[in-house]
Amino acid sequence: MLKSLTQHRLSGLALLAIIILLVPAFLNNPFQYDMATLVLIYATTVVGLNLLVGYAGQISLGHAGFFGMGAYFSAVMTSRFDWSPVPTLILGAALVGLVAYIVGRPILRLKGYYLGMATLAMGFIIYITLNNEGWLTGGPDGMPVPGLSIFGWELSTFNTYSFLGMEISGSLAWYWLMGVMLILGVWIAQNLIDSPIGRALRSVHGSEVAASVVGVDTPKFKNLVFVVSAIYASLMGSLYAHFQGFITPESAGFMESIIFVTMVVLGGMGSTLGVIFGAALLTLLPQLLADFHDYEMMMFGLILMLTMIFMPKGLLPTTQAFIRKKLHKKAEDKA
Amino acid sequence: MFSEFLQYLFTGITIGATYALIALGFTLIYNASHVINFAQGEFLMIGGMATVSLIGLGFPLPVAMVGAILLAALMGIALQRFAIAPAKQADPVTLIIITIGAAIFIRGIAQLVWGRGYHSMPNFSGDVPVRIGGAVVNTQTFWVVGIAAVLVAGLVFFFTKTMIGKAILATSMNKVAARLVGIKTDMVLMLAFLLSAVLGSIAGIIVAPITFTSYDIGIMLGLKGFVAAALGGLGSGMGAIVGGLTLGIVEAMTAGYISSDYKDAAAFGVIILVLFFMPRGLMGARVVERV
Amino acid sequence: MSKKLLRRGGLLAATLAAGIFSGAQAADPxxxxxxxxxxxxxxxxxxxxxxxxxxxxxxxxxxxxxxxxxxxxxxxxxxxxxxxxxxxxxxxxxxxxxxxxxxxxxxxxxxxxxxxxxxxxxxxxxxxxxxxxxxxxxxxxxxxxxSDRLAAERVMQDMQERGITKIGLISGTGGFGRSGREQTQQVAEAMGIQILEDVTYSPSDTDMTAQLTRIRNNQDIEAVFNFGFGQSPAIVTRNFAQLGIDRPFYQSHGVASNSFLDLAGSAAEGLRLPASPILVPDSLADDDPQKTIVQAYxxxxxxxxxxxxxxxxxxxxxxxxxxxxxxxxxxxxxxxxxxxxxxxxxxxxxxxxxxxxxxxxxxxxxxxxxxxxxxxxxxxxxxx
Missing domain, CATH: 3.40.50.2300 (Response regulator)
Known part of the structure; x- marks a missing residue:
């Protein structure tokens, strides 16, 4: 049982790695790399959020707040105080984790929609602060962010680099970097899920009362996951800021939070590969619909609505169940 | 000094009454189906925009209003029939996303049909404001507060004195038991969405002369309504009213006395504080969670 | 049914993909x-x-x-x-x-x-x-x-011509209003105009009476300047009229359109703003170099x-x-x-x-x- 579980986990990771390796073969201009890199950034963010929403069963409608805090910490520190990007984003993540820990304790006692409300309020307060403190954040018009420099190299999508004797473009380098981050993110998340903590977590999703009866310290675990998912968001927010080169408070806004949750739910709550799929879909859909101009908004809403109505468990789990059913039927037919 | 306070109070009550109506819409649907309907704000938008466009076509104001309310009611039923009912077994979060999708869809259509501009609607009765104790009050304020009060009284009567109202209440308390005593729960659900849409569209019409109206007015007002509902306690009608008025007054007082920069932040801070001490809102049911 | 839907979906996806990937062609246009x-x-x-x-x-x-x-x-x-x-x-x-x-x-x-x-x-x-x-x-x-700086300069120049030295400023918290507010503060200081009240509203606000009450109750204020865009300035204008603030009122170029007049209605009567000549093509002098081009547009x-x-x-x-x-x-x-x-x-x-x-x-x-x-x-x- 344990062995099959580990094998399953590794095969999932391997599948993901293969997909990430193969995607560049289908990309034929830097813009598409841009989009692919954004998909990876959002995917890693929602892999973290999925721990909270999918496994611990807690609604968060303010997660972009953490994303925005990470982004702005990196932006402000590297541009106004000349801090080095990599240590800055790590320190930023630690600080955001601390904030999540402090906020999480009272907030996570709330249940269901009330938790949704409290996280929404928290996200809004972060957004409003970023908007209002223009002397530091540039206000609603945002602020430019220096490029990501690693060991003195500035990673820009307009440069090319030689790496192990190969010429690679900056776009490709960013793509690989974020690909590695996603695999790392998934690996850490899966380890957490399969650990004793993870089992406790899933019991929280099942029934909190039952979990505490059998001796699981539910508040502690919920808070831990809240902190972990906030750290994911903060790190990705920082990288997003460096990648985009510009950041506005909207990246911490309510709509962004909703988009994050939608990525999780659309892809399939509790399915790591599923939420990655959800992130890809929601990042690319606006680009695909852009040519419909006036009809874009209507189509986006319709697609969102129909997918959730007909696949309430999310795209990937529903598809998996469908395939499994087909295979099962085939096997039956043969017998 | 006192006139200043009075001015802020009237401002707060006007917008608070609107929030309360939106929150009541949330409460109705929540009670009947445990869904938080994020498309609630779109009913407001339909109410305001349809009225404006019908006036533009030459209909008198009362006819336009009735037309708009009917359109919203139809929309409410359609939302329940085609979006919520098919996804009965879905997770609460999934239902939230469905209603968000529906809201975007409705907004997308409205934008195609009515364009993207803002539209004004005339006050129901005259533009000359009334002075009360040094404060200046827009005549529309009386319409907003008055109509909100009438609607609330109507709802109370409906739920306590009529069979259909009682049936809705019974369904919200226990669906299975309600079905056993012969209540058609499907009908009840549809009725809840219809009522909610009617409330929302009326709110949208009566505030349009104050706030103007456009295809995207529902986003922020709908959100504020949800905040008010949660503040008062989800599922409590009284809570929706108290939550709405509190939210409106807190906003106006912060804007007047402290700083308008952090007006919205103050409102959200109050929410967190209230939930910290009363995890089910100001008047939420103190029920024990079922295992 | 579902198969047909799927096939249609596939077709749609393929068309969409073709759309997005057909970016660069030999550029004649x-x-x-x-x-x-x-x-x-x-x-x-x-x-x-x-x-x-x-x-x-x-x-x-x-x-x-x-x-x-x-x-x-x-x-x-x-x-x-x-x-x-x-x-x-x-x-x-x-x-x-x-x-x-x-x-x-x-x-x-x-x-x-x-x-x-x-x-x-x-x-x-x-x-x-x-x-x-x-x-x-x-x-x-x-x-x-x-630039918004030019707008602030132009407005305050007009204020000075009318002998106004003390004003109340109200502005939106969106990007336009916030930048405009900063420029107005700087220009005011340079031109020796005092800003006695400085209040803001968020672009989604539906009633600015509370903010304007603060300005109304300051008797020293000689004129009011609103820097914002979208529908909010129209609400400000109406609230301004309702409160009966009987002082000169200025808006920014952010509302320079006829739809603003439609929204604000009679409340806008008498207010001033800086704008391009597009709104008044007929009033331009015949020798104005912009006249023909504005009229044509x-x-x-x-x-x-x-x-x-x-x-x-x-x-x-x-x-x-x-x-x-x-x-x-x-x-x-x-x-x-x-x-x-x-x-x-x-x-x-x-x-x-x-x-x-x-x-x-x-x-x-x-x-x-x-x-x-x-x-x-x-x-x-x-x-x-």
Whole structure:
């Protein structure tokens, strides 16, 4: 049982790695790399959020707040105080984790929609602060962010680099970097899920009362996951800021939070590969619909609505169940 | 000094009454189906925009209003029939996303049909404001507060004195038991969405002369309504009213006395504080969670 | 049924994919890229801008194009969201490989796209207002609207002429209002005007009575200035009238459109604002160099779209015409040549004003390109 579980986990990771390796073969201009890199950034963010929403069963409608805090910490520190990007984003993540820990304790006692409300309020307060403190954040018009420099190299999508004797473009380098981050993110998340903590977590999703009866310290675990998912968001927010080169408070806004949750739910709550799929879909859909101009908004809403109505468990789990059913039927037919 | 306070109070009550109506819409649907309907704000938008466009076509104001309310009611039923009912077994979060999708869809259509501009609607009765104790009050304020009060009284009567109202209440308390005593729960659900849409569209019409109206007015007002509902306690009608008025007054007082920069932040801070001490809102049911 | 649906879905996906991947082809037409806030809170900017671009690209093509090549407009709707704007800018320069970009309805959208556009070395004419876009000067970035700083200067100049020295300031917390507020504070200090009350409102506010009450109760305030755009200034105007604040009232160029008059109604009577001459083509003197061009634009726009013009569409008109002039001057779409041509444009008469670009000034407009208008009998009146 344990062995099959580990094998399953590794095969999932391997599948993901293969997909990430193969995607560049289908990309034929830097813009598409841009989009692919954004998909990876959002995917890693929602892999973290999925721990909270999918496994611990807690609604968060303010997660972009953490994303925005990470982004702005990196932006402000590297541009106004000349801090080095990599240590800055790590320190930023630690600080955001601390904030999540402090906020999480009272907030996570709330249940269901009330938790949704409290996280929404928290996200809004972060957004409003970023908007209002223009002397530091540039206000609603945002602020430019220096490029990501690693060991003195500035990673820009307009440069090319030689790496192990190969010429690679900056776009490709960013793509690989974020690909590695996603695999790392998934690996850490899966380890957490399969650990004793993870089992406790899933019991929280099942029934909190039952979990505490059998001796699981539910508040502690919920808070831990809240902190972990906030750290994911903060790190990705920082990288997003460096990648985009510009950041506005909207990246911490309510709509962004909703988009994050939608990525999780659309892809399939509790399915790591599923939420990655959800992130890809929601990042690319606006680009695909852009040519419909006036009809874009209507189509986006319709697609969102129909997918959730007909696949309430999310795209990937529903598809998996469908395939499994087909295979099962085939096997039956043969017998 | 006192006139200043009075001015802020009237401002707060006007917008608070609107929030309360939106929150009541949330409460109705929540009670009947445990869904938080994020498309609630779109009913407001339909109410305001349809009225404006019908006036533009030459209909008198009362006819336009009735037309708009009917359109919203139809929309409410359609939302329940085609979006919520098919996804009965879905997770609460999934239902939230469905209603968000529906809201975007409705907004997308409205934008195609009515364009993207803002539209004004005339006050129901005259533009000359009334002075009360040094404060200046827009005549529309009386319409907003008055109509909100009438609607609330109507709802109370409906739920306590009529069979259909009682049936809705019974369904919200226990669906299975309600079905056993012969209540058609499907009908009840549809009725809840219809009522909610009617409330929302009326709110949208009566505030349009104050706030103007456009295809995207529902986003922020709908959100504020949800905040008010949660503040008062989800599922409590009284809570929706108290939550709405509190939210409106807190906003106006912060804007007047402290700083308008952090007006919205103050409102959200109050929410967190209230939930910290009363995890089910100001008047939420103190029920024990079922295992 | 479901199979049919699936097949249709597949077909749709394939068409969509073909659409997105067919970006770069052998470029015969001159590609004008654009990202505008056609929907979202800034749609009142993006909508007339897009209509103007479409209309004039068609018109230029009917008349034989530029350098004998047709123009092709590639545009995306950023919905007023800065990161969308940045992504569409990326698509324009990297996938569509446009020759020049005319777009960016808001300052936020413009500034989000600037780092990328600068690096890609594509000439970019922004349609947004804030002074930060062209100050400090960025080699590849130009803009057509007057800066908010000029608006503040023009308004306070008019105040001084009326002997006003103490004012109340109310502004939106959106990008436009916030930048305008900062510029107003600086200009006020330089011109010796005191700001006695300084209040704000968020763009989604539906009632500004509370903020205005503070201004009304300060008896020393001689005039009120509102810096904001969208529908909010119309609400401010109505609340201002309801509260019976009997002092001169100024708005910014952010509301310079007839739809503002429709929204604000009789409450707008007597207020003043700085604006381009688009709103008052008939009042311009016959020898005014802008008269014919403004008249032509207004007539063409109103005939084609059956709605009244706004100054915002005019920004797009000037952006497109500056781009065309620069490409013609450069004799090719070579980016550096076009950039230099843009930088050296002199005496270009547009609907917003007369542009005199230089390496130190990528906006090229002077404060006198703003005219002060007053609302009289529900219409605009030019104040000489």
């Amino acid at each position: 001159i590609k004008i890229g654009s990202f505008l806030s056609v929907t979202g809170p800034a749609s009142f900017l993006g909508d007339p801008e897009l209509k103007t671009l479409r209309m004039y690209v068609d018109k230029i093509n009917e008349e034989g194009g530029v350098l004998g090549r047709p123009l092709e407009l590639v545009h995306y709707d950023d919905e007023g969201n800065a990161s969308n704007a940045r992504n569409y800018a990326s698509r324009l320069v990297r996938a569509d490989r446009v020759d020049i970009i005319v777009g960016g309805s808001t300052t936020g959208a413009t500034m989000a796209a600037v780092p990328l556009i600068e690096q890609s070395r594509t000439p970019f004419i922004s349609l947004a207002g804030a002074v930060v876009i062209t100050d400090p000067v960025k080699p590849w970035v130009f803009k057509t609207p007057q 207004v007539d063409a726009y109103e005939a084609r779209w059956n709605e009244s013009v706004s100054t915002f569409g005019g920004y797009a008109y000037d952006g497109l015409m500056l781009a065309v002039a620069a490409i013609e001057e450069a004799g090719s779409t070579d980016r550096e040549a076009v950039r230099q041509a843009l930088e050296n444009i002199q005496g270009h008469v547009g609907v917003t004003g007369i542009f005199n670009m230089s390496p130190n000034d990528h906006n090229g407009l002077a404060a006198d390109s703003f005219r002060i208008l007053e609302v009289v009998d529900g219409g605009w009146k030019l104040i000489e």
